[in-house]
Amino acid sequence: MKPLFVPSPQSIVQKFIDVWFNGYTGAPLWQHILISTARVFGAFLLACVIGIPLGLAMGMSPIMRGIFDPPIEIYRPVPPLAYLPLMIIWFGIGETSKVLLIFLSVFAPIALGARAGVRSAAIEQIHAAYSFGATRWQVMHHIILPSAMPEILTAMRIGIGFGWTTLVAAEMVAATKGIGYMVLSASQFLQTSTVIMGIFVIAAIAYAFDMLMRFLERRLVPWKGKM
Template identity: 85%
Template sequence: MTDQTQAPTRARPSSSGWLTRLTRAAPTRPGETYGVPGSGDTTWLSLASIALLLFLWWIVTATGWVKPLFVPSPGAILQKFADIWQNGFTNTSFLEHIAISTARVFGAFVLACALGIPLGLAMGMSPLVRGIFDPPIEFYRPIPPLAYLPLMIIWFGIGETAKVLLIFLSVFAPVALGARAGVKSAAIEQIHAAYSFGATRWQVMRHVILPSALPEILTAMRIGVGFGWTTLVAAEMVAATKGLGYMVLSASQFLQTSTVIVGIIVIAAIAYAFDLLMRAVERRVVPWKGRM
């Protein structure tokens, strides 16, 4: 028997080689893009954008293109902020204005989440509950808060109840609808598998549906609190003597543009800080969000 030398065979290129390379180049951390590690970090780009806006603002005011009555300079805004911080506004300290407005918004926000999230989950799971509550929520949701502000005053007076309820209504709809939409994120196979292992309806809700719905719920909470701050100014239009919205409206009546801008910036800063907090909660509670 003669030994036959086997000729080396050349490995043929796999048709899935492109898929392997793409998988290796896939992002492994949140914020990365394909093939470019760390390219999702836009911090420096955001800082440069803010600096550019401030520079343009300074140019417009320094050259006199716009009168200070309409757009005060950044320096005038800083001086007005320092003045309000030290002396307050309308015999009320600046921190008290901030605390009162924050309490109104987040009090309504907590109440909207406490009622809206369970109702939204129930609407997503039960056609009966969805049929009962979906029409009234969808009916009032697109109505601007200023439209039903007179009704709030007629029904609940001019005290804190009307203000908090007005903000509550603006937050409630997006939170409830977001929770309802989140229920659809749960795979039906997971639900059937849980039932096949003997899970109760409450266990399926807690261990399958709620974790799947959490990303949608957290996003709806971020949107809802934004609507709450938007409605704050409308809520403090009537019979309010304290609050950031009251400060903005009162200053506008006397053409105190710098005070108006200070109030707007503070409202935006508080809302943005809460949004950053919610993003941190999302990364901690639902780390799988946005990953393939």
């Protein structure tokens, strides 16, 4: 195969070393990684702060589910590239539109995962807690939330994957730094080794976070899969 289409592993490693020390488009590789990571994890944390409480509320309240479930289910299948123009029109070409685009791709899996996790709580435990005088907040904190944690953590792992998938689309417009920008820019100049190197960098970061989430899962919900 011609190196233009499938570069050798040695050339990919050499390109990584070259970009690490010499940078790409005037910025070092660590800076591209840092900016992209900040965009993805900023959107991810925002999605967790909003999506988890909303998902729990949707799971516990038919009214909340009736209000928020239809719009989430409507926009969830729409690919991020479809509403990228709206993000640019409404929020400009700055960081806000990029973070919000990633946020929308992460938010739906987390909210729906939290909603589904509420169903894991045994109704007998909830009734028993109420019979002993527990308040609604105590039932939420001691029964529903621990029962929903496995589903929530799984949804977080899925959501961060969607976030990295959307990163390239988010960095298509007016971005001058970032891993997604680097991959797109290199593809326009047929720098295949840089494209593949960027893909491996994104995969390595995503895999490291997935391992962290699995570690937290073992620590926070050690009973998962044992009951």
